[in-house]
Amino acid sequence: MRQTKSKLLVLTSIILTIATLSLSAKSIEFNGMLRDYLAYTFEDSTFAVHEQTLDLTLTGWGDNTHMVINPTIYMGDNQDLQLGIREAYIDFYLENADIRVGKQAIIWGEAEGAFITDLVSPRDMRSFILADFKEIRKGVPAIKIDYYKDAFTFEGIWLPKFIPTSMPGNKSIWRKDMNPPFDTATINIPTMPDANLENSEVFGKVSHFGSKANWALMGGYAFTDEPYVWKITPPVPTIDQEYGRYIMGGGSLSTNVGQTVLRLEAAAYFDKPFAAVTKAPVPSATVEKHHQLQGLTGLDWDLWGMQMSTQYIFGYVHDHHDKLMEQGKALKEFSHTFTFRVQKTFFSDQLAAKLFTYVETDPLNALIRPSLSWTIEDGVVLEGGLDLFVGDKDGTFGSYKDNSLAWMAMRWYF
Amino acid sequence: MASIVAIALIALVSLSAALSGEEVMQEVYTRDSGNNMSANLVMTLTNSRGSTRERSIQQYRQNDSDGEKKIMFFLAPSDVKNTSFLSYSYADGRSDDQWIYLPALNRVKRVASDKKNDSFMGSDFTYDDMGTRHPSADTHKVIRTETIDGRKCLVVESIPKEAKPTYAKTLAWVVENEWIGLKKEFYLPNGKVGKKLEIDSYEKTDGVWVITDMTMSNLDKNSSTRIQMLDVTFNNDLKDSVFTERQMKIGPRI
Numbered sequence: 016m017r018q019t020k021s022k023l024l025v026l027t028s029i030i031l032t033i034a035t036l037s038l039s040a041k042s043i044e045f046n047g048m049l050r051d052y053l054a055y056t057f058e059d060s061t062f063a064v065h066e067q068t069l070d071l072t073l074t075g076w077g078d079n080t081h082m083v084i085n086p087t088i089y090m091g092d093n094q095d096l097q098l099g100i101r102e103a104y105i106d107f108y109l110e111n112a113d114i115r116v117g118k119q120a121i122i123w124g125e126a127e128g129a130f131i132t133d134l135v136s137p138r139d140m141r142s143f144i145l146a147d148f149k150e151i152r153k154g155v156p157a158i159k160i161d162y163y164k165d166a167f168t169f170e171g172i173w174l175p176k177f178i179p180t181s182m183p184g185n186k187s188i189w190r191k192d193m194n195p196p197f198d199t200a201t202i203n204i205p206t207m208p209d210a211n212l213e214n215s216e217v218f219g220k221v222s223h224f225g226s227k228a229n230w231a232l233m234g235g236y237a238f239t240d241e242p243y244v245w246k247i248t249p250p251v252p253t254i255d256q257e258y259g260r261y262i263m264g265g266g267s268l269s270t271n272v273g274q275t276v277l278r279l280e281a282a283a284y285f286d287k288p289f290a291a292v293t294k295a296p297v298p299s300a301t302v303e304k305h306h307q308l309q310g311l312t313g314l315d316w317d318l319w320g321m322q323m324s325t326q327y328i329f330g331y332v333h334d335h336h337d338k339l340m341e342q343g344k345a346l347k348e349f350s351h352t353f354t355f356r357v358q359k360t361f362f363s364d365q366l367a368a369k370l371f372t373y374v375e376t377d378p379l380n381a382l383i384r385p386s387l388s389w390t391i392e393d394g395v396v397l398e399g400g401l402d403l404f405v406g407d408k409d410g411t412f413g414s415y416k417d418n419s420l421a422w423m424a425m426r427w428y429f
Numbered sequence: 430m431a432s433i434v435a436i437a438l439i440a441l442v443s444l445s446a447a448l449s450g451e452e453v454m455q456e457v458y459t460r461d462s463g464n465n466m467s468a469n470l471v472m473t474l475t476n477s478r479g480s481t482r483e484r485s486i487q488q489y490r491q492n493d494s495d496g497e498k499k500i501m502f503f504l505a506p507s508d509v510k511n512t513s514f515l516s517y518s519y520a521d522g523r524s525d526d527q528w529i530y531l532p533a534l535n536r537v538k539r540v541a542s543d544k545k546n547d548s549f550m551g552s553d554f555t556y557d558d559m560g561t562r563h564p565s566a567d568t569h570k571v572i573r574t575e576t577i578d579g580r581k582c583l584v585v586e587s588i589p590k591e592a593k594p595t596y597a598k599t600l601a602w603v604v605e606n607e608w609i610g611l612k613k614e615f616y617l618p619n620g621k622v623g624k625k626l627e628i629d630s631y632e633k634t635d636g637v638w639v640i641t642d643m644t645m646s647n648l649d650k651n652s653s654t655r656i657q658m659l660d661v662t663f664n665n666d667l668k669d670s671v672f673t674e675r676q677m678k679i680g681p682r683i
Contacts, residue, residue, distance in 0.1 A: 026440065028514055046507060046510060076682065081679075093566075108679070113675070121535075122534065122535045122536050127539075147531055148534050149532075149533040149535075150683065152535070161675075163670075163673075163675060166672070168675070173683070195669075224537075224673065224674045226517050226519075226526045229537075229539060229674075259475065268537075269539040270539075271524060271526060271539070271541075271542065273522060273524070274541055274542060275541060276539050276541050278539075315540065315541050316541050317541045317547070320547055322541075360551065361549075362476070363474055363476060363482075363548065363551035363552065363652065364548070364550065364551025365476075365551070391507075392482070393482050393505075393506035393507070394506045394507040394508050395510070396508065427505055428506070428507035428508040429509075
């Protein structure tokens with residue numbers, strides 16, 4: 016009860032802040048989206064998720080400044096009221112540079128639905144990867160400076176305090192069972208790095224925007240966004256997790272090849288920490304550092320009025336052995352994932368049909384996401400679709416086989 | 430009868446002696462459209478049931494010897510607000526380069542440019558209709574003259590050179606010496622008119638002829654799209670930095 020009251024207090028404060036800013040700032044715009052989402056899982060024949068989302072965006076403009084506040088409210092039958100500020104930042108526009116200060120979502124790379132160089136902002140995985148692209152990226156407090164010189168942009172980012180990826184809660188259908196020996200273990204909350212200067216994260220990028228190609232080279236000194244096991248204490252195993260440092264370097268490119276867009280992206284993660292787990296006779300864990308590579312090749316093209324896209328995503332772990340684990344699952348030496356997207360609109364864009372598919376080859380498993388959206392009138396959209404998890408239960412997607420669902424949603428944009 | 434034939438022949442001879450279809454369309458293509466242009470577009474889509482939807486776009490265009498750069502900021506409806514679209518078209522006939530900024534993705538994405546015959550934002554205009562089709566893409570013939578609103582127009586028949594065109598031919602009514610089109614009909618392979626473009630208003634702004642109100646009717650689908658160009662200005666002091674990734678993210682704060 017006290018928690019609900021404090022949340023309402025926060026909500027009221029947000030609304031009052033927005034109202035006050037609306038009155039005082041030079042140029043203010045207020046937009047938002049209200050969504051009602053209902054999902055029916057086939058395995059247990061229940062409405063597993065019924066959630067309402069209010070996503071507000073307040074934008075203010077000065078002569079050379081810009082401000083954004085993006086509060087979000089999630090509420091549902093089987094979850095607590097969740098209030099948050101996804102982004103809250105101020106931009107300063109100079110002649111050849113922009114400075115952004117505050118909580119912000121930063122997105123890098125050319126991949127669609129994959130995270131290769133896109134490691135600055137952690138992810139919100141509370142709904143696995145089914146959330147809207149906007150919602151899957153978390154805002155992080157940061158200072159970002161972009162300097163522009165001709166067609167080049169030099170970007171520097173400093174994140175004073177590390178923020179990890181959000182994982183599904185205990186009541187969530189997206190909470191994943193871990194493999195032995197973690198399945199019966201007591202798992203402690205991961206230890207966060209101390210919030211000091213030494214534990215801040217830094218990223219840098221040089222990019223070029225041009226007619227022949229857009230390309231970028233980037234690097235960073237980061238923490239693993241997801242925790243890894245560093246200690247197992249018997250007899251009933253107690254699992255301790257932490258976040259560790261590594262260096263990332265990578266690049267991305269997109270260019271036209273005839274009427275097709277070619278996208279390339281690759282990153283190397285140097286000395287990334289992983290858990291090495293011995294299961295018997297007594298479970299134990301050590302932390303090992305390994306180099307890891309990820310790469311992507313993607314093609315986008317139009318055919319018969321349809322937008323088509325396909326991607327091949329490759330992963331490799333150097334000096335791999337069978338004890339390495341990640342997120343409670345065995346870490347594979349090589350991984351191969353394909354994505355395919357096709358979408359077409361009908362009736363003057365009022366009806367949109369879309370199919371997005373992930374296919375992981377070893378073991379063979381997939382996520383198949385057909386959907387339809389109907390624009391009833393400007394800004395009012397009715398949607399429906401299927402999220403089908405199929406294939407081997409040891410796969411990234413097949414492990415959610417019991418969560419295959421049909422969903423519908425209504426959105427109101429204002 | 431003989432005199433009618435004679436008059437027709439004289440008319441044809443005089444037309445061909447004046448300008449060929451190619452020359453007329455070249456005049457249209459190279460007509461002064463200013464070094465750059467800014468405008469607010471209000472697009473009203475009417476479907477076969479008569480219900481309407483409205484889109485609002487702020488647009489900037491810049492021309493130089495290399496070609497044309499265009500940036501569009503979508504202002505309404507609310508579900509596409511803050512989306513922006515940038516295109517570079519090249520005088521040497523290379524394929525266009527196009528990028529879209531989707532605020533939900535917070536990223537500028539290069540997009541495939543083979544959209545010339547696709548609907549522009551769900552309207553009855555295609556991307557080709559919204560741009561300037563190069564005269565070399567069609568063969569042209571002046572077939573007659575007509576008067577529209579007291580202005581003498583050359584009626585030019587254009588037949589696409591491409592293998593499988595959406596429309597078998599078009600007829601364009603071009604005002605002589607001003608080289609602005611006042612009407613256009615798009616013919617289907619079966620000989621029927623599929624689409625019809627009508628100009629409701631045009632004016633000279635900053636010394637440049639500009640169409641400020643036009644309606645494209647799709648007779649096949651019984652739908653129509655009206656585009657009104659508001660606050661049109663030419664030859665502004667636009668910087669190259671307007672047509673960049675940075676500006677796509679900032680929005681229409683030029």
